[in-house]
Amino acid sequence: MIPHRDDDPTKRPVLVESSDFHEVTEIIAAPTETKLNTTWILLLMLSGSFLCLMVGLFGYLFWEGTGIWGVNVPVAWGFAIVNFIWWIGIGHAGTLISAILFLFRQKWRTGINRFSEAMTIFAVMCAGVFPAFHVGRIWVVYYIFPLPNQMAAWPNTRSPLFWDVFAISTYFTVSLLFWYMGLIPDLATLRDRANTKVRKFVLSVFALGWRGAARHWQNYERAYLILAAISTPLVLSVHSIVSFDFATSKIPGWHTTIFPPYFVAGAVFSGFALVSTLLIVAREVFGFKKVVRLHHIENMNKFMLLTGTLVGYAYAMEIFVAWYSGNIYERYAFWNRALGEYWWSYWAMITCNVISPQFFWFRWVRRNLIFTFILTIFINIGMWFERFVIVITLHADFLPSSWGYYRPTWVDWWTYIGTFGMFFSFFLLFLKFLPQLAIAEVKGVMPEASPHFHSHDSSNSSNSRH
Amino acid sequence: MVDSRDTIQLNSKLAKSTSWFLGAGVLGVLLCAVSYFQDAQTFFASYLTAFSFFLAISLGAIFFVMVQHLARVGWSVTVRRTAETLANNLLILAVLFLPLLLGVHELFQWSHEDVRLVDHxxxxxxAYLNLPFFFIRTAVYFTVWSVLGWWFLRTSRLQDETxxxxxxxxMGKVATFGLILFGLTSTxxxxxxxxxxxxxxxxxxFGVYFFAGAVVAFYCTLILVVTWLKSTGHLKTSVNTxxxxxxxxxxxxxxxxxxxxxxxxxxxxxxxxxxxxxxFFLHRGEGLWKTISLSLPWLHFVAPFLFLMSHNIKRRPALLATGAALLLTMCYVDIYWLIQPNFHQNGPHFGISDVGSLLAVGGFYLFFLIHNLRxxxxxxxxxxxxxxxxxxxxGIPE
Structure with missing residues (x-):
């Protein structure tokens, strides 16, 4: 059997189906240079109204207090933390693609990195609103920072929730810088193509005087490498610290040492799923098929298979060690998760997170857009359930008389749905006003970009070092 | 293409050094025998430590080989044969493991009927910790590892010819299933x-911890073996800076x-x-064990972190190999620290049994390695x- 071109070990896969730099610029710049279209406006209005709903519900919360949420003793952490972790997790794929895959020289990342970095930033913003409002007295939210004050009141540095503040704010800052820095050469490209004065002015400001000089590129590449090196530990640290929120406690089912890498694997898993969901649509709508090939989708599916299986390993290890520990409370926590009142959420999690990615063992599924799209939706749902399952473990705490059943209220649901409005509002603006794929980076991985491309006696000449 | 002037076949002069390793192995066996008659438990603890250390290297190697095939890695091809040969050593490890079967009662409290009866x-x-199931599991681990180690080297050598x-x-396809089996068995x-x-x-x-240490031990060993091959006149151009x-x-x-x-x-x-x-940490926080516990963050992490940061060091084989040798020593200390405090609560007891076990397992391990590299x-x-x-x-300017 002749292997597919992308799988042939004697060749490198084609990353861009074009041999013309100008064509690549045209493809990627086109959506930002055409007139606003009606569908886009309608979608923006729709997401905007959900965003308003979210703001309104936070206003209601601000007025009324957390009593309007379903949280109560024993489940004192409900949707807010579930949604927070879910959104934060989503962001991780962007950082993994932009930092770790860069360090591992995975050139195919250039086709998807800009898109997923944008997703990271918006997802972190959606995540941030939950803890911000969950503090209760939002008007004194600045107390989460160690600011000197006349009452000499300081945050509790021993609390993982306080570590979260730094983990998330560092993550957001670095992701934003990384994203913006990558955008500079592309903004300059758009600036040079701009045909109105206003557009040219705005793009000039944000392109920071980029002229594409050799020195600019040299500084750019060095900065890119440094930012990648800074972001790489962030991919692991952010979700590890989020997992500490649970794992530092003594709650059975929460306190387990595998939590940090398990949360990281889950985060990357859900992040790739959402990138894939969005990208499958975007490449159809905006005609990016020459730059985001099936090869890219397939690679992301392989990542989902890998991280989904790692998450499965963590589930298995938790259950095994819960039994092996001989601790009856630990054993009960897991028995109760699988067979107790919330059995449906546990099995939804297992089905979506462990079973559904196993379809990606098959090559035709990995390269089938409809299947991939459906499976990524399953994964997103499954990863939400994972956090739900962990959080509602609280419903059966140490004191059986206080056991209860957590029910989210309509406010919980609509606030969560409202964050989608926030996410998609930003995302639609990004799709319209910024280059969705990294123009310069995509060109960099085309064979034509090699300085040896035109010396035609093939591999031998390119082997010699200069 | 490979430079035709490059030496890619192990030269026979070097091949003779195998007798030294064989000698070390035999000496090790003698020392082990002496220590066994002194104190059987101390001997088995030492042997398990040395064995797990070399096992970790080969497990790291089979992991590396499978990942290279799965991810279709290009840069590593010329060092992969060394890794494949290290992984193939899982075969000799399956043999070197056998003495440990005699030490089960010395090593594991749970294997004693009388202990079980009084320990809730x-x-x-x-249901998990019982001898028949324990032996079956162990047999499965070594079967899986031996087959994987053997198959990847064999297939790669077949490709040399065809x-x-x-x-x-x-090999990429087998690596997918292989990695899952590897993950479960090593855990x-x-x-x-x-x-x-x-x-x-x-x-x-715990499984992840052992795995993480195993991969570090493997990379150290790979760097050391490749540096050694280069310094003896092999792979002059095939493996470069x-x-x-x-x-x-x-x-x-x-x-x-x-x-x-x-x-x-x-x-x-x-x-x-x-x-x-x-x-677990209290046992390791007393007396000299505390010093060893503290050496892990400082010498397994801080010192190598600072040392390996600069590309000037990574690009100089002699310096890189020095760092790798020290870090490999710390990998041994790490495994020593996991196992031995269970047997010597008052402090480490590094003696003839540890030296003997390292010589015995290490000697035969290296003998088999060079024998196969040839x-x-x-x-x-x-x-x-x-x-x-x-x-x-x-792309770094010289």
């Missing part, structure tokens, strides 16, 4: 043969991963402060990605 916790784990690219595709080896020595203690991270740089980067990265896992495990147990878990070219000459590897450049 051990009783509640009896130059068939389809073999690369096949449960760590649980069975290391964690269950203290049958009351448990940690969900770029490859050392890359191996150094991966060692650096994986060592940070080990630290991350080690820290997470320690921090969560320390923070929650639940007696059944903290005992049988085929030192690089996979039939690999379709060989040119990618030879022409790779990190």
């Amino acid at each position: 916790l051990i009783q509640s784990k009896a 130059k068939d690219p389809a073999l690369s595709t096949r 449960f080896y760590a649980i069975d043969w290391i964690m269950s020595i203290d049958a009351h203690w448990f940690s969900t991270m 770029e490859h050392f740089h890359d191996m150094g980067k991966l060692l650096f990265g994986h060592n940070i991963f080990w630290t991350y896992i080690a820290f997470s495990q320690f921090m969560l147990i320390w923070y929650a402060n639940i007696p059944e878990e903290t005992l 049988q085929a070219p030192l690089i996979p000459v039939g690999d379709p990605r060989l040119n990618d590897c030879l022409s790779y450049d990190n």
Whole structure:
């Protein structure tokens, strides 16, 4: 059997189906240079109204207090933390693609990195609103920072929730810088193509005087490498610290040492799923098929298979060690998760997170857009359930008389749905006003970009070092 | 193409050095025998330590080989044969493992009927911790590892002759299932043969911890073996500065991963402060054990982290190998620290049994390694990605 071109070990896969730099610029710049279209406006209005709903519900919360949420003793952490972790997790794929895959020289990342970095930033913003409002007295939210004050009141540095503040704010800052820095050469490209004065002015400001000089590129590449090196530990640290929120406690089912890498694997898993969901649509709508090939989708599916299986390993290890520990409370926590009142959420999690990615063992599924799209939706749902399952473990705490059943209220649901409005509002603006794929980076991985491309006696000449 | 003037066949002069390793192995066996008659338990503990250390290197190697095929890696082709041969050593390890079967009662409290009868916790784990199941599991681990180690080297050597690219595709496919089997078997080896020595203690991270250390130990060994081959006149052009740089980067990265896992495990147990878990660290926090515990963060992480940071060091084989040798020593200390405090509560007891076990396992391990390196070219000459590897450049000005 002749292997597919992308799988042939004697060749490198084609990353861009074009041999013309100008064509690549045209493809990627086109959506930002055409007139606003009606569908886009309608979608923006729709997401905007959900965003308003979210703001309104936070206003209601601000007025009324957390009593309007379903949280109560024993489940004192409900949707807010579930949604927070879910959104934060989503962001991780962007950082993994932009930092770790860069360090591992995975050139195919250039086709998807800009898109997923944008997703990271918006997802972190959606995540941030939950803890911000969950503090209760939002008007004194600045107390989460160690600011000197006349009452000499300081945050509790021993609390993982306080570590979260730094983990998330560092993550957001670095992701934003990384994203913006990558955008500079592309903004300059758009600036040079701009045909109105206003557009040219705005793009000039944000392109920071980029002229594409050799020195600019040299500084750019060095900065890119440094930012990648800074972001790489962030991919692991952010979700590890989020997992500490649970794992530092003594709650059975929460306190387990595998939590940090398990949360990281889950985060990357859900992040790739959402990138894939969005990208499958975007490449159809905006005609990016020459730059985001099936090869890219397939690679992301392989990542989902890998991280989904790692998450499965963590589930298995938790259950095994819960039994092996001989601790009856630990054993009960897991028995109760699988067979107790919330059995449906546990099995939804297992089905979506462990079973559904196993379809990606098959090559035709990995390269089938409809299947991939459906499976990524399953994964997103499954990863939400994972956090739900962990959080509602609280419903059966140490004191059986206080056991209860957590029910989210309509406010919980609509606030969560409202964050989608926030996410998609930003995302639609990004799709319209910024280059969705990294123009310069995509060109960099085309064979034509090699300085040896035109010396035609093939591999031998390119082997010699200069 | 490979430079025709490059030496890619192990020269016979070097091959003679195998007798030294064989000699070391025999000497080790004698020392082991002496220590066994002094104190059987001390001997078995030492032997398990030395054995697990060399096993970790080969497990790291089979992991590396499978990942290279799965991810279709180009840069590593010329060092992969060394890794394949290290992985193939799982065969000799399966033999060297056999003496440990005699030491089960010395090593594992839970294997004693009388202990089980009075120990509620051990009783509640009896469905897992019982001798028949334990031996079956162990047999499965070594079968899986031997088959994987043997198959990847054999297929790669077959490709030397046939130059068939389809073999690369096949190795990539086998690697997928192989990695899953590897993940499960190495986790449960760590649980069975290391964690269950203290049958009351448990940690969900333990398998990952052993794995992380194994990969670090492997990269150190790979760097050392490749440096040694180069310094004896082999692989002059096939392995160049770029490859050392890359191996150094991966060692650096994986060592940070080990630290991350080690820290997470320690921090969560320390923070929650639940007696059944903290005992592990309490045992290792007394007397000289405390010094060894503290040496792990400083010498397994901080010192290598600072040392390996600069590309000037990673690109100089002599310096990189020095760092790798020190870090490899710390990998041994790490495994020593996992196993031995269970047997010598008052402090480490490094003696004739440890030296003997290291010589015995290490001697035969290296003998087998060189014996196998001799049988085929030192690089996979039939690999379709060989040119990618030879022409790779990190783009750092000399």
